[in-house]
Amino acid sequence: MIVGIVGCGAIANLITGFVRDGKVPVELGFFYDRDLERAENLASMVDGTAVLDVTDMLPHVDLVVEAASPEAVRELVPGILEAGRDVVVMSVGALMDPELRSLLEKKASENNAEIHVPSGAIVGLDGLKAASMGSIRSVKLVTRKPPRSLGISMDEKKVLYTGKASEAVKRFPLNINVAAALSLACGRDIDVEIIADPAVDRNVHEVTVKGDFGEFKTITENVRCSINPKTSVMAAYSAIRLLKSLSENMHIGT
Ligand SMILES: NC(=O)c1ccc[n+]([C@@H]2O[C@H](COP(=O)([O-])OP(=O)(O)OC[C@H]3O[C@@H](n4cnc5c(N)ncnc54)[C@H](O)[C@@H]3O)[C@@H](O)[C@H]2O)c1
Known part of the structure; x- marks a missing residue:
């Protein structure tokens, strides 16, 4: 190929x-x-x-x-x-x-x-796709990133965004591919929280999915690319x- x-x-x-x-x-x-x-x-x-x-x-x-x-x-x-x-x-x-x-x-x-x-940059899309064959009650993503990975600088933890993925994508277009992938995988506009946290040195994504299959939670702690710290390896x-x-x-x- x-x-x-x-x-x-x-x-x-x-x-x-x-x-x-x-x-x-x-x-x-x-x-x-x-x-x-x-x-x-x-x-x-x-x-x-x-x-x-x-x-x-x-x-x-x-x-x-x-x-x-x-x-x-x-x-x-x-x-x-x-x-x-x-x-x-x-x-x-x-x-x-x-x-x-x-x-x-x-x-x-x-x-x-x-x-x-x-x-x-996320694990668990396979499980989310499978779960969406049944009925899903909620999908929530909490993304925690070092401020410089979001292109800002600050000393204290701050919640930058709480809302739906569709709006998050417009406000953080280069940083929110994970929210988009999750939404597209399950066909719903998922709930998203984005936190700038100087205490973390990785891009951390926590996903909680609830539905008629039961419930799962994934945490992905990503090492960032040296060439572009906004992007996870x-x-x-x-x-x-x-x-x-x-x-x-x-x-x-x-
Ligand atoms: N799916 C995911 O989970 C995920 C994770 C990380 C990054 N991404 C996305 O993948 C893309 C690439 O990430 P990266 O870290 O390699 O980015 P990068 O900024 O390191 O590199 C992007 C390159 O593309 C070039 N470029 C940008 N727009 C262009 C255009 N219209 N025509 C020609 N060249 C263009 C730039 O000059 C640059 O060299 C970004 O959009 C990023 O948001 C997705």
Whole structure:
């Protein structure tokens, strides 16, 4: 499978390192970033090609990994699907926009392409999807992050947001992919609390789900990427694992 990457930052760096080390059996052939130097740097790690426009890679790839930004999902993913290429979307917050989501689903179905959304920086999406086959009473996410991971500085713990995921995504677009992934996995606008906490040095996500299946609680304490402290290493690992799974014939825990 030949893969192209859109967005050559923290997540793309980790993916490229794994592919270069032979840990994922895909060919990373093409790299695009609005900062060409970033694309060239990653391309040089795997003998790939940096392109000036995403359309330049489309004739040559089977799948494109979007690891850029919500705007890249809006601006670039429709064209990638129109070309019949599968897409992995990391900026899942963008998919909370129902109009964009249905446009992408339509383009995917018309062009026989698939949209994959990895579990990202959270554990337990498999259980939440299964639970949503029955009736779910509540899903609550409490996200606790070091202030600098939220792009702010403060000395005391502060609750920044309490409300629904759909609104949180608008107010913290680069930080709330987990809330979006949980909402999309269970088809409801989940309850979210975001806390800036100088006492933590990891991005911590606590999820509580209640329904007719019973109840579960997960806590994910994520180490942050050195290149971009807003992003958790686990998010990149989930994309890497997805690329590996797409090259396998048996799928466990999906
Ligand atoms: N699903 C999850 O759980 C999860 C977790 C962490 C990050 N993310 C999301 O994944 C995306 C990538 O994260 P990252 O930490 O690698 O980001 P990053 O900021 O380290 O890198 C993003 C790169 O994409 C480029 N870029 C941004 N918008 C672009 C556009 N429209 N066209 C071309 N290039 C563009 C930037 O120049 C940058 O090099 C972000 O949107 C982030 O919010 C998702």
